[in-house]
Amino acid sequence: MRAVVRDSHGRAIGILGKDDFQLYDNGKPQVIKHFVVEQSITPAKIEESTTPQPGQTATVVPPPQVPDRFVIYLFDDVHLQSKDLLPARAAAERHLAALRPTDRAAVFATSGQGNLDFTDDRAKLHEALMRIQPRPILNLGVAQCPYMTYYMADQIINLHDDQALNVAAQDAVNCTGLNVSSQQVGSDIAASQAARQQAASAAQQAYSLGDAESRLVLEALKDTVRRISVTPGQRTLVLVSPGFITPTLEDKVSDIIEKAVRSNVTISALDARGLYTLDAVDDISRQGNANPLLLQQEFMYATSSDTSNQLVLGELAEATGGIYFHNNNDLDEGFRRVASAPEYSYVIGFSPQNLKLDGHYHKLKLTLRDPEQFSIQARRGYYAPKHILDPAEQDKQEIEEALFSHDELHDIPIELHTQFFKSGEENAKLTVVAHVDVKGLHFRKVDGRNRDDLTVVSALFNRNGDYLQGSKKILEMRLKDDTLEHKLGSGITMRTSFDVKPGGYLVRLVVRDAEDRQMSAQSGAVEIP
Numbered sequence: 001m002r003a004v005v006r007d008s009h010g011r012a013i014g015i016l017g018k019d020d021f022q023l024y025d026n027g028k029p030q031v032i033k034h035f036v037v038e039q040s041i042t043p044a045k046i047e048e049s050t051t052p053q054p055g056q057t058a059t060v061v062p063p064p065q066v067p068d069r070f071v072i073y074l075f076d077d078v079h080l081q082s083k084d085l086l087p088a089r090a091a092a093e094r095h096l097a098a099l100r101p102t103d104r105a106a107v108f109a110t111s112g113q114g115n116l117d118f119t120d121d122r123a124k125l126h127e128a129l130m131r132i133q134p135r136p137i138l139n140l141g142v143a144q145c146p147y148m149t150y151y152m153a154d155q156i157i158n159l160h161d162d163q164a165l166n167v168a169a170q171d172a173v174n175c176t177g178l179n180v181s182s183q184q185v186g187s188d189i190a191a192s193q194a195a196r197q198q199a200a201s202a203a204q205q206a207y208s209l210g211d212a213e214s215r216l217v218l219e220a221l222k223d224t225v226r227r228i229s230v231t232p233g234q235r236t237l238v239l240v241s242p243g244f245i246t247p248t249l250e251d252k253v254s255d256i257i258e259k260a261v262r263s264n265v266t267i268s269a270l271d272a273r274g275l276y277t278l279d280a281v282d283d284i285s286r287q288g289n290a291n292p293l294l295l296q297q298e299f300m301y302a303t304s305s306d307t308s309n310q311l312v313l314g315e316l317a318e319a320t321g322g323i324y325f326h327n328n329n330d331l332d333e334g335f336r337r338v339a340s341a342p343e344y345s346y347v348i349g350f351s352p353q354n355l356k357l358d359g360h361y362h363k364l365k366l367t368l369r370d371p372e373q374f375s376i377q378a379r380r381g382y383y384a385p386k387h388i389l390d391p392a393e394q395d396k397q398e399i400e401e402a403l404f405s406h407d408e409l410h411d412i413p414i415e416l417h418t419q420f421f422k423s424g425e426e427n428a429k430l431t432v433v434a435h436v437d438v439k440g441l442h443f444r445k446v447d448g449r450n451r452d453d454l455t456v457v458s459a460l461f462n463r464n465g466d467y468l469q470g471s472k473k474i475l476e477m478r479l480k481d482d483t484l485e486h487k488l489g490s491g492i493t494m495r496t497s498f499d500v501k502p503g504g505y506l507v508r509l510v511v512r513d514a515e516d517r518q519m520s521a522q523s524g525a526v527e528i529p
Helices: 082-096 122-131 150-157 162-176 185-228 250-262 292-320 331-339 391-403 481-490
Strands: 002-006 021-025 028-030 034-039 069-075 103-109 116-119 234-240 265-270 344-349 361-368 375-378 381-383 414-422 428-436 444-446 449-462 467-479 492-500 503-513 519-528
Touching (some): 021 344, 103 185, 185 234, 250 265, 250 381, 391 519, 414 519, 467 492
Antiparallel strands (some): 002 344, 021 028, 444 449, 449 503
């Protein structure tokens, strides 16, 4: 698990050691076996080399920066109002103007309109932000009769709140002029029943539209998690939203969290409303209502609705190790906290004892022995596997995870180099060279031969992190003693070639051996002019 520790000013600190942390799995203390402090920097990952063909002069090209961090900014245009969207959009643009060379950003909307995939092109990001506008399904800008919100509709339909129905019915009386004070008893009862029927009908309509909006947002979240999960680097999803409720949709929220946790996707949320306070008469269309008691009751439901709207955003952030920034008008600081790469982070690992293969969720709790003035941002759990994977299946899964990660692994000493040869203006041959030092490998002696298998996977991504093509090779080593002695000194070199067009590429190399199941992974970059 990756953790960020911040001081009272929100700054990430990197001065802590393993003994400063305590880790609990379902309440049981765990032994921290892996601990690394990482600092966010922008290094040149590897040098790029070219091998000229006969008669061709080598071209020296400085390597491009390797993209290592991917952020999707998901604007909830279904729920955002213009008064909140405009300042949030301006703050997002200021934030995106300061992207690092190794950052890639995408701008999505929950309505699905105007999405922009990962890029570092600031002009395209600006255009995508300008395209975002409120696209509600439930049009609250139109005066309603009776007054009805999705929250009130949920209270009436799912929780059978008779008081909420009476409040809506009384509002129907006021806004339609139904006569409930007639001297004729029969007329009074009929008017009251008509008002309740009108309120119930309004609740059904508001619930149907509100449910459609929440489903649309959750489906967009699910698709966004799926998109970012295949990027080769750190993965952050920033949801910009005023919040929403999800009655009867808890399973969909849990499904999103599970997919994010399994894919190492951090979900952070920013409440675009800033420091939000409710007014007892916050809708201009309601100001003509002369019934103070009715307004007070509606204000009570509006307050409860606002509290409920925040629960899902907080749950998504807390469960995935993200930040929920709300009740604060400094949206520039908000985007910095939820989307910027922290200067320091801690990678912490442990081995669960007596883990049951039941697929159940395990709650993780990471604390500090001296918690004063510091706060921790870390994921809150993981899912146990449902069954034991056979070695081949497990190897395949772990290699794939390493391939789509930015983390470097060094179990086996390897060197990554790239070479290219241009056969024309639009065609080139890119060769990925992997040199493996076999001194650290464990060979098994069978029939007088030293046995081990090496799986070498090479993959190409474009400069925005999109997977292009890959190659998998398995080297079956059956070495005599004298051959092994030679290889221990010289190592093993394997080459993989790709046909490409001129441009910038991210190269990812993963090497896995069969005997000890050690793995190494490195990234590199190459620019073909």
